[in-house]
Amino acid sequence: MKFDLLATDAQSSARAGTIETDHGKIETPIFMPVGTVASVKGVHQKELKEEINPDIILGNTYHLYLRPGTDILQKAGGLHSFMNWDRPILTDSGGYQVYSLSHRRKIKEEGVKFKSHIDGSYHTFTPENVMEIQRIIGADIIMAFDECTPYPCDYNYAKNSMNRTHRWLDRCIAHLEKTPLTYGHQQTLFPIVQGSTYKDLRKQSAEYIAASGAEGNAIGGLSVGEPAEEMYAMTEVVTNILPKEKPRYLMGVGTPINILENIALGVDMFDCVMPTRNARNGMLFTAHGTINIKNKKWQEDFSPIDDMAITYVDSYYTKAYLRHLFTVNEMLGKQIATIHNLGFYLWLVREARKHILAGDFASWKNMMVNQMNKRL
Template sequence: MKFELKGKDLNSKARAGVMTTDHGKIETPIFMPVGTVGTVKGVHQKELKEEVNPDIILGNTYHLYLRPKTDILKQVGGLHKFINWDRPILTDSGGYQVYSLSARRKINEEGVKFKSHIDGSYHFFTPENVMEIQRTIGADIIMAFDECTPYPCDYKYAKRSMHMTHRWLKRCINHLDKTPMSYDYNQTFFPIVQGSTYKDLRKESAEFIASVEAEGNAIGGLSVGEPAEEMYEMTDIVCSILPEDKPRYLMGVGTPINILENIALGVDMFDCVMPTRNARNGMLFTAYGSINIKNKKWENDFSPIDEMGITYVDTYYSKAYLRHLFVSKELLGKQIASIHNLGFYLWLVREARKHILAGDFTEWKNKMVKQMNNRL
């Protein structure tokens, strides 16, 4: 993978770049729609490519390992072929999913024993076999196996967990160094900074991750319940240490406002289930604030869903019709809302990129944050 910076904002740490992978280019800053089990929920691949038009999507090691299982993916030649997607894919290593299974897992130095949420069967993840699973899935960018600490988290646990994540990282690298890639294209490996919300731990972890000299780096363990200001503080500390010539990925973040504020701190890549999850509950994001489409106020509003929207659903359907679909519990309503929200997130990061390159990002960002705080 290659990463080239194309421009920087003069009044913040925001930057615009281009990542080049064997499956195509990724213009940053970028938002990656979450396709956990090989599907972005409620969106056909054709609509995803032609309407939302993301440069890259995300899959998840834990879920794909359990279903459809790696032997199926190996038979077909990897996740790209299985889902008929010819653009880049990133896979999360499953560390966050293991974290979320706190009642179903046991962590030790060797790895994590966990109980499947599907059938109750037991499985064991180690840094080595997680790397091998991601080799088989075949994503363009694969993540180190780490432990994501909860919030709040006491200092001793956060420190112990961070050092174990660092030791696991060495094992991930050792395994990748001595094993071949599964397919005829390259994979890029990103390690993950941890340390909870403790400044000294974040600094120590960022310095260790930077010393590995990977092709890109990630920031994990945020957006797990901490106040937004703590998230921004930790991100700022880490971005000031991670190398400028490598992409920075803030995992699991977040709201449109979170994304803009973290772009201003130097983050290049984001993913979050929020646009599709909130869409399925009737919440739409727009440049002028959020809409609860189930509210009665939209019952006879025949204006387009979003006149500024970039996808066909935004002007093809009315607010009244979309509300009707939700009230009637029609699946089409969730699909329309999902396409709209994903389109908005991609519009937002691409507008951010334009303003970074134009030199007025900070002014535009402050205006957008104020606008998006509204509830319509």
């Protein structure tokens, strides 16, 4: 993997760059649609590529390990071939699922024993077998196995968890070096900064991760319930330490405003289920604010969904029609809203990139934050 830093905003830490992988180029800042189980929920790959047009998408190691399983993925030739996606893919390591399955798992130094949410069967993730699983999945960027701490958590828990994540990282690196590539294309490991919302722990973790010499780095353990201001404060601590010449990925974040504020702090890569999950609940993100399309006020609004027409659905359908689809629980409504939201997220990060390159990102960002903070 190769990262080229092209520009940094004069009034913030926002950056524009490019990441080169064997499956293509990624222009940063970038948002990665979440394709948890080899599918971005509700969107055909053809629409995903031609309408939403992301440079990279995300898959989930935990879910793909359980279904369809590594045997099927290996026989298919890896995740790219299985889902017919020829652009870059990033897989998370399962660390977040370890966090979210708190009542179904037991964490030890060796790894994590957990019960499947599907059938209750027992499984174990270790740094070593998570590297092997991600080799078989075949993503271009793979994540080190970590423990995502809950919010809030006490200082000693956060410190012990962080140190365990660091030890697991060392094991990931050692095992990956002796685990051959499965499909020939290169895979890049990103370690993950932890430390909850404790500044000294975040600083210590960022220094440890930076010293690992990885080609890119991730920031985990945020967007788990903490106030946005704490998220921004921890992100700033970390981005001030992580190497400037390597891409930075903030995991699981967030709202359009969260993304712009974290771009301003020097983050390059984002993922979040919010645009798809909120779409299925009738919330549309736009440059002028958020729309709850279920509200009766849209019942006789025959104007286009979004006059910016970022994707075809924005001008092809009206607000009244989309509201009707939600009212009668027609699945097409959720699909339309999903395409709209993902298209908007990709438009937003690409506009951010344009303004970073043009040198006026900070003023544009402030204007956009004010606009998007409205409920229409």
